[in-house]
Amino acid sequence: MASPKETTQRRAQRVRRQLKKVAGERPRLSVHRTSKHIYVQVIDDAKGHTLAAASTLEKDLKGSLKTGADTAAAAAVGKLIAERASKAGVKEVVFDRGPYIYHGRVKALAEAAREGGLSF
Template sequence: MKKIIKGTPDRPRLYIFRSNKHIYGQIIDDTRNKILITRSSLSVKENNQVTGHANCNTSKTIGKLIAQACIDKGIQKIVFDRGKHIYHGRIKALAESARKAGIEF
């Protein structure tokens, strides 16, 4: 049985989705069913911050951007939800980058 991870207004949930080509991160408040912040390798690619597909370097950039947006909105603590993926590679790079930028989870 899978444990259900829920975010609260005090600690919203950071959900990571990884496809073969891209990686997405969303800050979600589950009590109101609202997506507060979203960043992806697609949006970073449009702004010419990275080239190519999602790799560990792109994931680090996404994590840093998510953390900056959280801090701008006053969010310091989050709940981490990696979905069905293991904590390795691109998922790990994004999470560690967000931690370095000042988000606690």
């Protein structure tokens, strides 16, 4: 029987495998969620470079947020990543939710990034 860690890794790989089929030249917007914080990166897989990144650990966000583990924090990170991605010249991405369900904090981050100007 597979361990929970193996199951999670398998689920994330399944999502990424499907993304690679539809991504084309678009970079990947990758989300990582923990019990206390949320992290997001815009990654160019062809070159292997991170184009933009944001998280709830940053000083400008940390002071204004009640906690890093709620939908308001995720929405703030989503707006910040959209702003940083547009500065890097990225307008279209593919959304990589990883092993997480598109619900709650992950959904709030995605909707805020869309409002900020990213299209996916």
